[in-house]
C-alpha cells in the first residue's frame with residue numbers, strides 16, 4: 407500500500423474540488439437536505455431523526471457511487487488512468503485514494519448534517535464515534551462497487567446512467583430515511599446487499615430510534631472487505 | 647537497452663496495428679517517426695506496459711514486459727499522447743500525484759516537482775487550476791511529470807505537440823539533461839534531428855528504417871530535392887525528385903524549386919502513402 411500516493415490522490419481528486427469549486431462540494435448534500443425538509447414537513451417533525459441519521463449514510467453512499475463518473479472520466483476521457491497503469495500502483499491504492507478524496511469532498515455536506523444533529527441534541531460521545539465508523543465503513547464498501555462500474559463500460563454515458571440508477575437503488579431504497587423495522591424481513595435481507603442498509607440500521611439503533619441490531623455491524627464489516635476483494639479480482643485495470 | 651522481439655498487435659476490431667516488429671533501441675534518445683496511424687502510439691503503449699501485445703514481447707534493460715511487469719513499471723515513466731489534465735487540480739497536484747504513484751516519497755517528490763516546474767517555466771502557475779492554463783502549458787505539465795520521474799526509461803508520445811517554439815526549446819533542453827533512456831514520438835522532423843541519437847521510421851505497423859539522421863541522409867549525398875510540375879514522386883498536386891545539383895540547376899528556369907535534403911525526405915520516400923509517377 408502506497409500511503410503517500412493515497413494522500414496525494416485524495417488531494418488531487420478531493421481537496422482540489424473543495425478548494426477550487428467549494429459550491430459543488432455540498433452538491434451531494436442537496437438531495438438529503440431536500441428529503442430532510444420533506445420528511446420534517448410530512449411527519450410534522452416526528453421522523454426528523456431518521457432523516458438526519460439517514461442523511462449521513464445516504465450522502466456518503468451517493469457520493470461514493472457517483473465517483474464511478476470520475477473513475478470513468480479519468481480512464482476514458484482524460485487517460486489519466488493510463489498514466490497510473492504504467493506505475494507500480496495497485497487497484498487498491500487507487501480506490502483507497504479516491505475513497506479518501508470522497509471523504510474530503512463530502513466533509514462540507516456532512517458538517518451541515520452534524521450541525522443540525524448537534525442543534526437537535528442527537529449527539530452523544532458514543533453516537534459520534536459510531537457515526538464516524540459507520541460512515542467510514544459505508545464508504546469503504548461502496549467504493550469498490552463504484553470502481554467496478556467506472557471500469558467496465560467503454561463509454562462514459564453508460565457509467566453515468568448506471569451510477570445514477572445505483573445511487574437510487576443503493577441509497578434511497580434502503581431504510582436510510584425510514585425505520586428499518588417497517589420493512590418485511592425478506593425485503594430487509596435483500597436490501598442488505600447495499601452497505602447503506604446495515605449502516606442505517608446501526609445508526610438508527612445507536613441513536614435510539616429503532617432497536618439495536620448487532621448483526622448489522624458484522625454485515626457492514628464483511629461487505630467492506632468482501633466488496634474490496636471482489637472488485638480487486640474482477641475489475642479490469644489496464645488492457646484486457 | 648530496449649529490445650522489441652517479434653511484436654504484433656491486433657486490436658479487437660481486427661485492426662493490425664503492428665506486424666512482427668523486431669528492433670533494438672540502444673541509443674540514449676530514439677525518435678519514432680511515422681504517418682498518422684503508422685503504429686507509434688500502439689508501440690509506445692506496449693513498451694510502457696499499458697497495452698498487451700498480441701504476440702512477441704519487449705525486454706527493457708533486461709526485464710521482460712510480460713514476465714516482470716511490476717519491475718518494469720518501477721523503472722519507466724510514460725506520458726500518453728492523448729492524456730488530459732483534471733481541470734480543477736493544479737500542475738503541482740498532478741505532478742505530486744504521479745511521482746508518489748511512482749513510489750517517490752512526498753518530501754523528495756516535492757523537490758523534484760519544483761525543479762521540473764522551474765525548468766519548464768511552470769513555477770508561476772503551479773497552484774492554478776489546470777483548466778485555467780493554456781493548451782501548451784497543460785502539455786508541458788505532463789512533460790514535467792516525466793522529467794521529475796527519475797525513471798530509467800522515459801516514453802513520451804508526441805510531447806511537444808501544440809507548444810510554442812520557445813517552450814519546445816525548453817523541453818528539448820530539459821530532455822537533454824536526463825540521464826536515462828528516452829523514446830519519443832514526434833511529427834516534427836526538426837525535433838527528431840535536434841534530439842535523437844537514432845530515429846526509427848514506422849510504416850503501416852512495420853519499421854522501415856533505423857539509424858542516426860546523419861547516417862540515413864548519407865544516401866542523398868550530393869543530391870537536392872526538386873519540386874515542380876513533374877517528377878518521380880507525387881504528393882497531392884506536387885511532384886518531387888531527387889537530383890544532383892547540376893541536373894537540378896537546369897530545371898530552375900522551368901518553374902522548379904530546389905531545396906536541401908532533410909529528414910522530411912526520408913519520411914516522404916519511406917514513410918508510406920507515396921505515389922510514384
Ligand SMILES: Nc1ncnc2c1ncn2[C@@H]1O[C@H](COP(=O)(O)OP(=O)(O)OP(=O)(O)O)[C@@H](O)[C@H]1O
Nearest residue numbers: 657659661663680681682683684685686687688689
Ligand atoms: N483502440 C483501438 N482499437 C482499434 N484500432 C485502433 C485502436 N487504437 C489504434 N488503432 C488503430 O491502430 C493503428 C495504429 O494506431 P496508432 O494510434 O498506434 O498510430 P500512431 O502512429 O500513433 O498515429 P498518430 O500519429 O495519429 O498518433 C491505426 O490504424 C488505428 O486506427
Ligand SMILES: [Mg+2]
Nearest residue numbers: 686687688727
Ligand atoms: Mg499516436
